[in-house]
Amino acid sequence: MEINYLIINFFSGIFLALFTIGLISNFKIAKFLNLSYGSFFALGAYVAYHFFLSLHLLSILILLFISSIFGILLYVLLKKIGNDVLSSTIVSLGLGILIEEILRLTHVTGYFLILDVPIKVYEIAGVKMAQWELVQFFMLITILTILYALYKSKYGIKIKFVEEDVELATIYGVNINVYQFSSILLACILSSVLGFLSSTTQAIFPSMGWGVLVSGIIVLAIASQFRLVGFKQYLVLAIVSIAYAEIIGWF
Amino acid sequence: MSKKTLEIAALIVILVIPMFLNFYYLWLFCLASIFATYTLSWFLMEKLCGRTSFGHTLPFGLTAYIAAIAIFFKYPLYLMPLIALLVAMVSATIFYATSFLDRVKFVFATFLYSIVLWEFAPFVVIKGDVLYGGEEGFSIPMLPTKAVYLFSSCLLFVTFVFLIVLHNSKLGLKMMAVRDDEEAALAIGINVKQIKVLNCVFSSLFASFAGLMYILHFSHVDPDIFSVENAVFPFIASVFAGGYLVPVIGSYILIFASKYLNSILPQFHLFLYAIILIISPKLRRFSNARG
Numbered sequence: 001m002e003i004n005y006l007i008i009n010f011f012s013g014i015f016l017a018l019f020t021i022g023l024i025s026n027f028k029i030a031k032f033l034n035l036s037y038g039s040f041f042a043l044g045a046y047v048a049y050h051f052f053l054s055l056h057l058l059s060i061l062i063l064l065f066i067s068s069i070f071g072i073l074l075y076v077l078l079k080k081i082g083n084d085v086l087s088s089t090i091v092s093l094g095l096g097i098l099i100e101e102i103l104r105l106t107h108v109t110g111y112f113l114i115l116d117v118p119i120k121v122y123e124i125a126g127v128k129m130a131q132w133e134l135v136q137f138f139m140l141i142t143i144l145t146i147l148y149a150l151y152k153s154k155y156g157i158k159i160k161f162v163e164e165d166v167e168l169a170t171i172y173g174v175n176i177n178v179y180q181f182s183s184i185l186l187a188c189i190l191s192s193v194l195g196f197l198s199s200t201t202q203a204i205f206p207s208m209g210w211g212v213l214v215s216g217i218i219v220l221a222i223a224s225q226f227r228l229v230g231f232k233q234y235l236v237l238a239i240v241s242i243a244y245a246e247i248i249g250w251f
Numbered sequence: 252m253s254k255k256t257l258e259i260a261a262l263i264v265i266l267v268i269p270m271f272l273n274f275y276y277l278w279l280f281c282l283a284s285i286f287a288t289y290t291l292s293w294f295l296m297e298k299l300c301g302r303t304s305f306g307h308t309l310p311f312g313l314t315a316y317i318a319a320i321a322i323f324f325k326y327p328l329y330l331m332p333l334i335a336l337l338v339a340m341v342s343a344t345i346f347y348a349t350s351f352l353d354r355v356k357f358v359f360a361t362f363l364y365s366i367v368l369w370e371f372a373p374f375v376v377i378k379g380d381v382l383y384g385g386e387e388g389f390s391i392p393m394l395p396t397k398a399v400y401l402f403s404s405c406l407l408f409v410t411f412v413f414l415i416v417l418h419n420s421k422l423g424l425k426m427m428a429v430r431d432d433e434e435a436a437l438a439i440g441i442n443v444k445q446i447k448v449l450n451c452v453f454s455s456l457f458a459s460f461a462g463l464m465y466i467l468h469f470s471h472v473d474p475d476i477f478s479v480e481n482a483v484f485p486f487i488a489s490v491f492a493g494g495y496l497v498p499v500i501g502s503y504i505l506i507f508a509s510k511y512l513n514s515i516l517p518q519f520h521l522f523l524y525a526i527i528l529i530i531s532p533k534l535r536r537f538s539n540a541r542g
Contacts, residue, residue: 033359035362077529081529081530081532081533082532083532085355086303086354086355086358087531087532087535089355089358089359090486090528090531090532091528091529091531091532093479093483093528094524094525094526094527094528094529094530094531095525095529097479097480097483097521097524097525097528098522098525098526098529100521101518101519101521101522101525104518104521105516105518105519105522108516108517210366210369210370210479211370213366214363214366214367214370217359217363218363221359
């Protein structure tokens with residue numbers, strides 16, 4: 001019984017790590033706390049609710065399109081309006097509320113929505129695991145591998161430079177806009193993909209992203225104390241996320 | 252006539268007019284006066300101590316919640332100010348502890364408080380003959396609106412005058428010195444910690460009493476009192492702030508606009524909040540440049 005709880009909490013930690021990767025990348029590279037991140041999560045779940053049953057995996061293309069539009073909008077707003085950490089964070093909060101309200105106004109209902117799709121369960125070494133839990137485990141491994149390769153490539157040193165000192169990076173000729181744009185866009189897509197994939201396991205409503213965003217910010221705050229840059233910060237983030245989920249889950 | 256006297260006179264006019272209007276407008280003005288007090292309590296921390304808080308739903312909402320539960324358990328009404336005081340002290344302690352973080356982290360931390368409370372509040376359930384609380388929240392017997400308006404307008408007036416007096420006092424000057432440069436303030440002999448404590452206490456006190464007025468006015472409180480909408484309300488209402496009357500007028504405009512937009516489509520006003528938040532850095536820069 002206790003082993004089962006440990007495993008459930010472990011997978012919650014995996015999910016939290018996946019979710020927080022985008023948040024920390026925005027914080028370190030684009031230099032703001034993305035408070036619209038939870039709304040992108042809700043956006044992904046709503047796209048799944050409307051298109052998954054009819055289009056199946058093709059609905060991911062619609063998801064990519066919609067989340068990219070809003071991701072680009074966020075980047076443009078930050079460049080035009082946000083000129084420091086605080087104002088950028090507030091702009092992202094405004095966009096988050098805007099997305100949430102668009103979802104609320106286009107779904108005028110007081111009830112939670114449910115995406116009724118049977119959940120496949122596998123039994124591995126006597127422990128039952130849902131398909132979604134295995135998917136997120138492999139997603140985390142894949143993303144960490146990609147990040148490792150990225151930081152080992154010629155772009156890695158530039159990204160580290162941007163993470164450590166954005167002004168100095170600009171002076172030395174690093175095109176910070178490219179890295180900040182990529183970070184924001186990919187983070188927005190990641191959050192909405194996670195919302196899309198986890199939509200079958202939870203009730204769907206416009207403010208569903210705030211709870212997970214709070215956990216993400218707490219994990220981000222703890223992981224930031226290690227003051228790491230590069231691939232190591234993501235590794236530490238994954239460990240902190242799992243430890244956090246185990247401790248919170250235990251209580 | 253000085254500008255301050257004119258501002259106080261204008262506030263008195265705003266507070267007296269609703270006494271001659273019908274019930275609906277009296278009710279709306281009462282709500283606006285409560286939120287104006289809430290905004291001023293927030294503004295006290297922002298303007299005098301330079302700390303932008305997104306967590307003022309902590310004293311505001313917690314007082315309303317605990318007062319509703321206390322009334323539910325048949326505690327007398329005259330004990331409610333004691334609850335407001337207690338919550339104000341707890342909130343001030345939390346704000347003071349948070350003020351050791353830098354200004355940007357202070358915003359993030361206070362925002363976390365409000366979201367955590369918002370997420371946690373639905374779990375507050377009391378088991379009686381049936382279950383009370385949860386998503387539905389708590390209700391109390393209705394009180395006469397005119398009586399509540401009298402109290403809420405007095406509270407707004409006291410808060411407003413207190414802010415003006417504080418702004419021109421020695422203590423206010425010390426607070427602004429701490430706001431501008433903590434280390435420089437320390438170097439000229441200002442007790443920075445004491446000033447911060449006082450600022451947190453004053454700000455939390457007025458927010459707590461505004462929360463008390465809220466529950467007496469609405470007769471109902473639910474987890475949405477801790478919502479992002481309420482957390483960002485003072486920030487939005489004071490986006491054009493110069494003097495102390497502007498946040499009050501901002502609060503009134505927001506409450507009236509919200510009710511109007513709500514009649515077009517439920518919760519349509521949040522759309523307006525989102526737009527103002529997005530352009531708020533530009534508006535603040537414009538407001539500061541004009542100032």
